[in-house]
Amino acid sequence: MRNRHVWVAVAVIASLMAGCTTPAGGRWPQDGVVSPRSGRRPAVVVPAKQFAFSVATERSKYLVGEPVYVAITLRNISGDTQRVTSSLRPEDGAVHIVIASPDGKQREFVPLGEADHDATVYSRLAPGETIGNVTPIFFGGNGWTFSTPGRYTVTAYFRLPDGKGAVLESKSQPLVIEIQPSPEGSSLIREGGPATAEVGKFLTWQSGDHLEKGRARLRELMDRSPDSVLTSYAHFAFARGWGDAFMNYGKREVRPPNCELALQHLSKVRDEHVTGYVRLQGAITAARCMVRAKNSEAARRYIGISKEITRDRPEYREIAARASDLEQYVNRNLKDLP
Amino acid sequence: MKSRVNFLLGSLVLSAALVGCTTTRLEYDRMTGTAFPAEETVDGKAVNFTTIYIQGNILLTVMEDTTSIAPLTGPFDPSDPNQYDYINPAEIDTLESANRTSPVGPESWPCEFWIFRGTCTRYHTYGVVVNHYEEKADGTRSTSTMGWMFDPVQRRGFVNFYKNSTVNTNNAKYLRSAAHEAGHSFNLNHCDGDGSTTIMNQTGVVGDSFTYQFSAASLEHLQDHPKEAVWPGIGPRHYSCPHAH
Numbered sequence: 001m002r003n004r005h006v007w008v009a010v011a012v013i014a015s016l017m018a019g020c021t022t023p024a025g026g027r028w029p030q031d032g033v034v035s036p037r038s039g040r041r042p043a044v045v046v047p048a049k050q051f052a053f054s055v056a057t058e059r060s061k062y063l064v065g066e067p068v069y070v071a072i073t074l075r076n077i078s079g080d081t082q083r084v085t086s087s088l089r090p091e092d093g094a095v096h097i098v099i100a101s102p103d104g105k106q107r108e109f110v111p112l113g114e115a116d117h118d119a120t121v122y123s124r125l126a127p128g129e130t131i132g133n134v135t136p137i138f139f140g141g142n143g144w145t146f147s148t149p150g151r152y153t154v155t156a157y158f159r160l161p162d163g164k165g166a167v168l169e170s171k172s173q174p175l176v177i178e179i180q181p182s183p184e185g186s187s188l189i190r191e192g193g194p195a196t197a198e199v200g201k202f203l204t205w206q207s208g209d210h211l212e213k214g215r216a217r218l219r220e221l222m223d224r225s226p227d228s229v230l231t232s233y234a235h236f237a238f239a240r241g242w243g244d245a246f247m248n249y250g251k252r253e254v255r256p257p258n259c260e261l262a263l264q265h266l267s268k269v270r271d272e273h274v275t276g277y278v279r280l281q282g283a284i285t286a287a288r289c290m291v292r293a294k295n296s297e298a299a300r301r302y303i304g305i306s307k308e309i310t311r312d313r314p315e316y317r318e319i320a321a322r323a324s325d326l327e328q329y330v331n332r333n334l335k336d337l338p
Numbered sequence: 339m340k341s342r343v344n345f346l347l348g349s350l351v352l353s354a355a356l357v358g359c360t361t362t363r364l365e366y367d368r369m370t371g372t373a374f375p376a377e378e379t380v381d382g383k384a385v386n387f388t389t390i391y392i393q394g395n396i397l398l399t400v401m402e403d404t405t406s407i408a409p410l411t412g413p414f415d416p417s418d419p420n421q422y423d424y425i426n427p428a429e430i431d432t433l434e435s436a437n438r439t440s441p442v443g444p445e446s447w448p449c450e451f452w453i454f455r456g457t458c459t460r461y462h463t464y465g466v467v468v469n470h471y472e473e474k475a476d477g478t479r480s481t482s483t484m485g486w487m488f489d490p491v492q493r494r495g496f497v498n499f500y501k502n503s504t505v506n507t508n509n510a511k512y513l514r515s516a517a518h519e520a521g522h523s524f525n526l527n528h529c530d531g532d533g534s535t536t537i538m539n540q541t542g543v544v545g546d547s548f549t550y551q552f553s554a555a556s557l558e559h560l561q562d563h564p565k566e567a568v569w570p571g572i573g574p575r576h577y578s579c580p581h582a583h
Contacts, residue, residue, distance in 0.1 A: 043533025
């Protein structure tokens with residue numbers, strides 16, 4: 001009799017367990033579960049000798065809290081045309097960035113998103129041709145990358161699956177970045193709940209009307225330290241934000257561009273504080289505003305600045321293409337003022 | 339013998355009480371003019387999110403929720419006539435906060451069956467199908483992007499870009515892409531993939547020779563790695579391969 005109770009109890013427990021799944025760490029037999037031993041093995045990584053892959057920054061020294069962008073480039077050094085992914089942003093999956101911090105710990109940079117692309121992301125890279133992208137690495141899934149002063153080493157990997165079970169890999173030379181102390185920067189990125197993350201997101205995206213806590217903290221910085229390097233980056237982020245319409249699904253409305261505010265903020269960005277990426281995006285924002293004001297002469301002047309910055313810089317090719325589209329619009333549709 | 343049986347029974351009851359049931363629910367929203375990925379049939383068997391994730395011993399259920407989010411449009415800009423066809427990361431951020439009804443992280447409740455009392459836990463992830471293409475933070479635009487996992491701090495969810503021509507014409511690839519993006523919420527990586535057919539390879543990599551199977555590395559992660567590193571909504575993305583938690 002007792003045995004019967006035991007078996008009934010065991011049967012009930014088994015049925016309870018069969019109705020759901022385990023937390024990671026356990027494995028209960030269930031229809032459809034596949035043993036890892038039956039799964040396909042990871043792709044084999046092989047060195048890609050057909051590419052020269054590099055990571056670079058415009059400067060070797062930055063401040064704590066300062067937005068750091070790296071230029072990532074891939075050059076076909078073989079004699080044959082190569083099929084490659086056309087984006088070298090980490091979020092698009094082909095580029096991985098490993099950063100060693102001053103304490104010697106290595107961490108993979110985690111971008112603020114991860115994309116899945118169809119096959120149209122691939123393009124053909126002719127012998128000698130170079131593609132590239134500029135990408136932020138100062139803030140990501142692990143928070144602020146350069147949160148303490150010291151020497152950081154950045155190494156990038158380009159990984160290109162061949163679709164047949166192998167991954168071609170190129171590794172960049174290590175890049176050393178020195179991060180210098182900054183009271184404003186430390187204050188800006190200090191741990192403090194959502195505001196810290198929102199500052200990082202707003203500086204990364206240069207967009208986000210809803211990131212109110214982060215924007216408030218950046219406004220405090222602009223008021224407190226109007227001449228600081230970081231303040232120039234804050235003005236830039238606000239300028240780009242105001243310079244474009246924002247689809248705010250939280251408010252179910254589109255906030256139209258506000259060129260008056262965008263240009264005010266841009267006027268406070270000091271060129272000596274910021275890098276080429278910021279000057280380029282600032283010039284395009286100003287050009288767009290001039291187009292909206294139907295001021296073709298000023299629009300052409302800003303487009304000219306953007307062309308100067310992007311000349312012979314493959315890492316700016318996609319942004320340069322956007323500026324080129326704008327130039328064509330100006331040439332077709334705006335008459336020069338008398 | 340009797341004491342051994344009692345010990346076994348006691349252990350089982352204690353385990354059930356401590357562990358309970360753990361599941362994940364995908365809250366799925368979409369904009370008007372879009373569709374959710376539909377179930378596929380492969381070798382006579384239904385393939386959907388649940389059958390894909392059960393391979394990894396994860397019970398993932400889908401709650402199709404809002405289907406009437408209207409894509410926003412604003413003032414027309416002749417110099418950028420298609421601007422509202424594209425959505426940027428910050429705008430996606432507002433979309434989630436406006437429409438997500440499920441919590442981020444786990445919810446637990448007592449669950450009873452007969453004399454057994456335990457705790458059931460449900461984790462949540464979120465997906466939304468947008469009637470847009472992707473716009474990058476640098477202002478450039480991508481028509482090749484099928485999906486995008488957002489918020490690597492907590493691994494909260496993903497979007498599908500319905501204007502992408504593969505998404506809106508090839509349901510089989512759309513389903514794999516959506517399952518792939520959900521995989522990032524479970525901390526699965528591209529480098530888990532076998533480089534040719536499995537889910538965590540990017541869709542552009544697999545071409546037409548894809549399967550709805552996870553690779554050995556993905557299965558091992560889903561089944562055996564610490565729960566903090568697996569369940570969505572509770573921790574950051576880990577990017578390295580092999581997985582190191």
